[in-house]
Amino acid sequence: MTGILLINLGxxxxxxxxxxxxxxxxxxxxxxxxxxxxxxxWLLLNLFILPFxxxxxxxxxxxxxxxxxxxxxxxxxALAKTVASQLGENYAVEIGMRYGSPSIEExxxxxxxxxxxxxxxxxxxxxxxxxxxxxxxxxxxxxIEKIKLVPPxxxxxxxxxxxxxxxxxxxxxKEVINRMNPDHVLFSFHGLPERHLTKLDxxxxxxxxxxxxxxxxxxxxxxxxxxxxxxxxxxxAKELGLTEKQFTISFQSRLGxxxxxKPYTDILLTEFPKKGIKWLAVxxxxxxxxxxxxxxxxxxxxxxxxxxxxxxxxxxxPSLNENPLWVEAxxxxxNEAGKxx
Numbered sequence: 415m416t417g418i419l420l421i422n423l424g425x426x427x428x429x430x431x432x433x434x435x436x437x438x439x440x441x442x443x444x445x446x447x448x449x450x451x452x453x454x455x456w457l458l459l460n461l462f463i464l465p466f467x468x469x470x471x472x473x474x475x476x477x478x479x480x481x482x483x484x485x486x487x488x489x490x491x492a493l494a495k496t497v498a499s500q501l502g503e504n505y506a507v508e509i510g511m512r513y514g515s516p517s518i519e520e521x522x523x524x525x526x527x528x529x530x531x532x533x534x535x536x537x538x539x540x541x542x543x544x545x546x547x548x549x550x551x552x553x554x555x556x557x558i559e560k561i562k563l564v565p566p567x568x569x570x571x572x573x574x575x576x577x578x579x580x581x582x583x584x585x586x587x588k589e590v591i592n593r594m595n596p597d598h599v600l601f602s603f604h605g606l607p608e609r610h611l612t613k614l615d616x617x618x619x620x621x622x623x624x625x626x627x628x629x630x631x632x633x634x635x636x637x638x639x640x641x642x643x644x645x646x647x648x649x650x651a652k653e654l655g656l657t658e659k660q661f662t663i664s665f666q667s668r669l670g671x672x673x674x675x676k677p678y679t680d681i682l683l684t685e686f687p688k689k690g691i692k693w694l695a696v697x698x699x700x701x702x703x704x705x706x707x708x709x710x711x712x713x714x715x716x717x718x719x720x721x722x723x724x725x726x727x728x729x730x731x732p733s734l735n736e737n738p739l740w741v742e743a744x745x746x747x748x749n750e751a752g753k754x755x
Contacts, residue, residue, distance in 0.1 A: 415504055415505065415506055415528060415529065415530045415531065416504060416505050416506070416530060416531070416532045416533075416534060416752070417505075417506045417507075417508070417525035417526070417528065417530035417532065417533045417534070417565075418497070418498075418501070418505055418506065418507040418508070418525075418533075418534050418536060418748055419508055419509070419510050419518070419521050419522060419525060419533065419534075419535050419536065419554075420490065420493065420494050420497070420507065420508070420509045420510070420521075420536050420538055420744075421509070421510050421511070421512065421518060421521075421535065421536065421537045421538060421550045421554070422486065422490045422509065422511055422512070422538045422702075422703065423486070423511065423512050423513065423539075423546060423550075423705075424437070424441070424486070424511030424512050424513035424514035424515075425437070425484035425486045425487050425511070425514055425705070425706075426472075426475060426484070426514060427514065427515060428479075429472055429475035429476040429479040430472055431468045431469050431472045432468075433472075434468040434471045434472040434475060435464055435468035437513060437514050438463065438464060438467060438468060438471065439459070439464060440513045440514070441513045442455075442459050442463060443455070443459060444513075444545070444549055446544050446545050446548055446549040446552065447545045447549065449544075449545075449607075449609070449610070449613075458670075471706075474706060474710045474711075474715075475706060475710075477709075477710050477714055478706060478709040478710050478714075484705075485703070485704045485705055485709060486703050486704070486705040486706075487511070489703035489704060489733070489735040489736060490509050490511075490538070490703050491509060492735070492736045493702075493703070493735070493736050493740070493741065493744065494507045494508065494509045495507075496736055496741045497741055497744050497745055497748075500741060500742075500745050501745055501748065505748075506524075506525050506528045506530055508521040508522075508524045508525050509521055510522060510554075512546075512549060512550045512553060518550065518553050518554055518557055519557045519560075522554070522557055522558075522561070522564075523561075526561070526564065530565055531565050532565050532566055532567070532568075532752075533564065533565055533566070533567035533568070534567065534568050534569075534570065534748055534751050534752065535551070535554060535567055535568070535569045535570065536570045536744070536747070536748065537550050537551065537569070537570070537572075538702050538703070539572065539700070540572060540573055540574045540579060540642070540646060540699065540700060540702065541572055541574045541603070541639050541642035541643050541646065541700055542571075542572040542574075542637055542639060542642060543606055543610065543639040544610055544613075544614070545606065545610060547572060551569065568751045568752070568754065569751075570747050570748065570751050572642060573743075573747060574642040574643070574645055574646045575642075575645050575646065575649060576743065576747060578739070578742065578743035578746050578747070579646075579740075579743050579747075580646070580649045580650055580653060581653070581739060581743070582734050582737055582739040582740040582742075582743050583646075583650050583697065583699055583734065584650055584653040584654060585737075585739050586731060586732065586733075586734060586737055586739075586740075587650070587654065587695070587697055587731045588654065590695055590729055590731050591654060591695055594693060594695060594727065594729055595693070596693045596694055596695040596729070597690065597691045597692055597693045597694065598660060598661065598662065598686065598691040598693075598694055598695075599651070599654075599656060599660060599661040599662075599694075599695045599696075599697065600661070600662050600664060600679070600682065600683075600686075600694060600695070600696045600697070601643075601646075601647035601650070601651070601661060601662070601663045601664070601696075601697045601698075601699060602664050602665070602666050602679045602696055602697070602698050602712060602716075603643040603646075603647075603663070603664070603665050603666070603698070603699065603700040604665065604666060604667050604700045604701070604707060605665035605666055605667050605668045605674045605675055605678070605679075606639055606640075606665075606674060606675055607670075607672050607673065607674055607675075608622060608672075608673045608674060608675055609672070610639070611638055611639060611640055611675065614637050614638065615634060615635075615638075616634070617634045620632070620634035620635065621634070621635065621638060622675075627641070628640045628641040628643075628644045629644060630645075631645060639675075640665075640675050643663065643665075643699075643700065644663055646699050646700075647661065647663045647697075647699065650697065650699065662677070662682065663677075664677045664678065664679040664682050665677070665678060665679060666678070666679035666680065666698075666707065666711060666712070666716075667707055667711060679712070679716065680716070680719065683716050683719045683720045683723070683725075683728075684719055684720075684723045685723075686720065686723075686725060687720065687723045687724030687725045688723070688724070691725070692724070692725055692726040692727070693725075693726060693727045694720060694725060694727070694728045694729070695728075695729050695731060696712055696716070696728060696729070696730050696731065697731050698712060698730070698731075698733060701733050702733060702734045702735075702740065703733055703734070703735055704732060704733040704735060705733075708730060708733055709730075712730050713730040716728065716730075717730070
């Protein structure tokens with residue numbers, strides 16, 4: 415039997431201030447997320463973030479929380495169930511969240527209790543980032559070191575340009591694009607501090623220094639999150655028949671005062687109406703499951719900001735969630751991993 419662990423970022427247990435504070439403490443204590451001196455990180459977290467942000471974040475979670483709980487957990491669980499059904503009885507599929515519950519350790523132990531002889535680890539992050547992909551794998555191997563006796567494993571790599579992933583997004587957005595005929599299409603990805611990118615630039619002279627450094631994949635940017643995002647957006651746009659002038663790539667969810675990768679989604683949403691863009695369609699292709707960042711940040715706050723500045727209609731294209739084409743894509747990538755030596 416083959417064990418499949420689907421890893422996602424995670425969610426608070428409840429949309430309450432105590433639960434959100436606990437989640438944020440675990441999340442923002444990760445040195446791969448806030449990559450500064452440990453003392454500075456502790457001071458930032460305990461003096462500036464945790465006393466204030468949990469209340470604001472809890473209020474945001476309350477706007478999207480369903481009867482069954484967190485949308486991110488609900489959709490990831492549904493994906494795992496459907497993937498398991500598609501793959502058949504020779505596969506044991508579980509989920510593990512990097513932060514919160516069910517944890518990576520809990521998911522892994524469930525799989526190992528079924529006497530699997532092979533593991534395939536699937537981080538559900540399309541584009542590579544140290545704060546998501548690397549952090550999740552670091553936690554995975556910490557757990558493995560503690561458990562010790564585990565079967566051979568394979569990790570499914572970032573799939574930002576995988577044809578089946580692109581196809582799923584194209585089909586997800588096609589109906590919306592055809593129905594609303596937007597003035598413009600925005601591809602909004604989760605943001606990162608610029609230093610997260612420049613630290614991975616082995617040349618020391620490419621990342622964010624060369625004009626259009628992310629426009630195409632080069633040897634210098636193979637592990638660059640921003641370059642991965644550009645490729646995802648361009649591939650989706652091409653399949654949708656969009657010209658370069660019909661779409662924009664941006665980055666959301668920035669935190670703090672340090673420079674984050676640009677352009678910023680929230681700024682663009684206030685500027686679009688001034689340029690005559692009144693009907694806007696928004697993709698969020700760094701998220702394979704709807705969550706706070708898609709449903710609240712874009713679907714509620716982003717829409718309000720756009721409308722207040724003169725926009726007339728903003729439509730958020732739902733994430734892939736349990737879309738049958740996405741389930742098919744996940745199964746295909748799992749099977750492809752099994753064929754690689």
